[in-house]
Amino acid sequence: MATKKKAKTAKSRAKSSAAAKKVVKLKAKKPAAKVAPGNGMPRPSSKPWGQAGRALQGVKILDFTHVQSGPTCTQLLAYMGADVIKVERPGIGDITRGQLRDVKGADSLYFTMLNGSKRSITIDSKHPKGKEILDRLVKECDVLVENFAPGALDRMGLTFEHIHKLNPRMIVASVKGFGPGPYEDCKVYENVAQCAGGSASTTGFRDGPPLVTGAQIGDSGTGLHLALGIVSALYQRVRTGRGQKVLCAMQDGVLNLARVKLRDQQRLAHGPLTEYSQYGEGVPFGKATPRAGNDSGGGQPGWILKCKGWEDDPDAYIYFITQAPVWTAICDLIGKPDWKTDPDYATPPARLPRLKQIFATIEQWTMTRTKFEVMEICNKHDIPVGPILSMKEIAEEPSLRATGTVVEVDHPTRGKYLTVGNPIKLSDSPADVRRSPLLGEHTDEILRKVLGYSEKEVAEIKVSGAITAPDKPAKAEAA
Numbered sequence: 001m002a003t004k005k006k007a008k009t010a011k012s013r014a015k016s017s018a019a020a021k022k023v024v025k026l027k028a029k030k031p032a033a034k035v036a037p038g039n040g041m042p043r044p045s046s047k048p049w050g051q052a053g054r055a056l057q058g059v060k061i062l063d064f065t066h067v068q069s070g071p072t073c074t075q076l077l078a079y080m081g082a083d084v085i086k087v088e089r090p091g092i093g094d095i096t097r098g099q100l101r102d103v104k105g106a107d108s109l110y111f112t113m114l115n116g117s118k119r120s121i122t123i124d125s126k127h128p129k130g131k132e133i134l135d136r137l138v139k140e141c142d143v144l145v146e147n148f149a150p151g152a153l154d155r156m157g158l159t160f161e162h163i164h165k166l167n168p169r170m171i172v173a174s175v176k177g178f179g180p181g182p183y184e185d186c187k188v189y190e191n192v193a194q195c196a197g198g199s200a201s202t203t204g205f206r207d208g209p210p211l212v213t214g215a216q217i218g219d220s221g222t223g224l225h226l227a228l229g230i231v232s233a234l235y236q237r238v239r240t241g242r243g244q245k246v247l248c249a250m251q252d253g254v255l256n257l258a259r260v261k262l263r264d265q266q267r268l269a270h271g272p273l274t275e276y277s278q279y280g281e282g283v284p285f286g287k288a289t290p291r292a293g294n295d296s297g298g299g300q301p302g303w304i305l306k307c308k309g310w311e312d313d314p315d316a317y318i319y320f321i322t323q324a325p326v327w328t329a330i331c332d333l334i335g336k337p338d339w340k341t342d343p344d345y346a347t348p349p350a351r352l353p354r355l356k357q358i359f360a361t362i363e364q365w366t367m368t369r370t371k372f373e374v375m376e377i378c379n380k381h382d383i384p385v386g387p388i389l390s391m392k393e394i395a396e397e398p399s400l401r402a403t404g405t406v407v408e409v410d411h412p413t414r415g416k417y418l419t420v421g422n423p424i425k426l427s428d429s430p431a432d433v434r435r436s437p438l439l440g441e442h443t444d445e446i447l448r449k450v451l452g453y454s455e456k457e458v459a460e461i462k463v464s465g466a467i468t469a470p471d472k473p474a475k476a477e478a479a
C-alpha cells in the first residue's frame with residue numbers, strides 16, 4: 001500500500017512538475033511574445049522615425065475653448081497629433097474670429113494663429129438637440145477643454161458629474177483666472193493675470209509704474225501649463241482607467257513663471273539683493289521685490305545696451321551679460337585690459353557696486369557695431385549676448401522657417417499667413433501645422449463620421465436650429 005502510495009505520489013509529482021514546467025513555459029512565453037522586459041511597454045517600433053504615428057494620435061479633444069488661453073493649449077495638443085474638435089456658437093463662433101480684423105470678411109490673425117490644425121463644429125449648447133449632440137461628443141472624446149467664465153460650463157448642464165456619468169474616462173480640463181478663494185468667480189484676461197500673478201509688480205523700471213510684458217504669459221503660459229496637466233492625466237488614465245479634473249488658474253501659471261521673484265522676496269529678509277543695480281546705486285530696498293529694469297534675473301549681471309544705428313532703429317540693442325568666467329575677454333574687447341587686475345573690477349563682488357558705470361563703458365563699444373556684429377564677436381569668446389530681434393526680423397528669419405517654428409499656411413478667405421508652429425520638437429512625432437478651420441467647416445463631417453448620425457438625422461438637426469444661428473436657419477451655416 002505504502003509502495004503504491006509512493007509510486008502514485010512520484011507519478012503525481014512528475015505530473016505536477018510537468019504541469020508546472022508548462023505553466024512556467026507559458027508564463028515565460030507570454031511576456032516574450034508581446035511585451036518587452038521590464039515595464040510592460042510594447043516592443044520598440046521598428047518603423048522609421050516620424051512614421052510610427054504621432055504622439056497623441058487617437059486622442060480626441062472636445063475643445064470648448066475661446067479667446068487665447070484655452071486655444072493655445074488645444075492647438076499644442078493638435079500639433080502633437082490629437083484630433084481637436086472645436087465647438088463654437090452658431091453664427092458667431094469664437095469671439096476672436098472677428099477681433100482685430102486686418103482682412104475684411106476673413107477670420108482675424110488672432111483666431112487663425114491660435115486655432116490651426118483643429119476642426120470646427122457649430123453647436124448651440126443651450127438648445128435641447130445641441131445638448132444631445134454634446135452628450136454624444138462627451139461619450140466619444142477623451143478630453144474636454146474649456147476656459148469659460150466660472151460656472152458657465154455647469155450652466156450648460158455639463159457638470160463634472162454629468163460628464164463622468166456619460167464617460168468616466170473623460171478628462172475635464174479648465175483654465176480659470178483664479179483658483180479657489182476670494183477671486184474665484186472673477187473673469188480674467190491676460191493683463192489681469194500678469195498683475196495678479198506677480199509679474200507686473202516686478203517688471204519695469206524702479207522709478208516707473210508696474211509694466212505688463214509683451215509675452216502672453218497669462219494666456220499662452222497658462223495654456224501651456226494646462227497641456228502638461230492634460231497629458232499627465234492621460235498617462236495616469238492608462239493605469240486607473242478613469243479621467244479627472246485638471247485646473248490651471250492663470251494667477252498660478254504666471255506666478256510659476258515669476259517664481260524667481262518670490263525667491264527674491266524671501267532673500268530680502270536676509271539683506272539687499274546685490275545683483276540688482278539699485279544695490280550698486282545705493283538705493284535702499286523696500287519691503288517687496290522691486291522692479292529690476294533690465295537687470296538679469298540670475299546671478300550674472302546683464303543689461304540692454306545700444307548698438308550701431310540705435311538713433312533710428314528702436315530695436316538696435318543687445319542684451320549683454322558680464323558672466324564672470326569671460327570677464328577678461330570682455331575687458332580686452334572693450335579696450336579696458338587694466339580692469340582684469342584692477343581690484344575695483346577684477347572680481348564679481350567688486351563689480352557689483354559699479355555695474356551702471358561698467359555697462360556704460362561696454363555700451364561705448366557696442367555702439368560702434370551692429371547688434372549682429374556684437375553677437376558674432378562675443379560668441380567667439382563665449383560671452384552671452386542676445387540681439388533684440390524685432391517681430392519683422394523674426395518673421396523673416398530663415399532658420400525659424402527651417403525648423404517649423406514659423407510656418408506659412410494658406411487660408412481660403414485670407415490667403416497666406418504666418419503662424420507659430422510647434423515650439424516643442426519631438427523626434428518621432430513631427431507636427432502637422434494646418435490652417436485654422438472656417439466656422440462650422442466640419443459640422444457635417446463630425447456629425448456623420450465621428451458621431452454616426454445618418455443623413456436623415458443630420459437633415460433634422462439642421463432644421464432644429466441646434467447647429468445654426470437662430471435668425472439664419474440651415475443655410476446660414478458657414479461650412
Ligand code: CAO
Binds near residue numbers: 153177189
Ligand atoms: N452655445 C451657446 N452658448 C455658448 C456657447 C455655445 N456654443 N459657447 C459659449 N456660450 C455661452 C456660455 O454658456 C456663456 O453663457 P452664460 O454666461 O449664460 O453661462 C456665454 O457664452 C459667455 O461665456 P463667457 O462668460 O465665458 O464669455 P465672456 O466673453 O463673457 O468672458 C472671459 C470671457 C475670457 C473673460 C471668460 O470666459 C473667462 O474669465 N474665462 C476664464 C479665464 C480665461 O480663460 N481667460 C483668458 C481669456 S484670453 O485673454
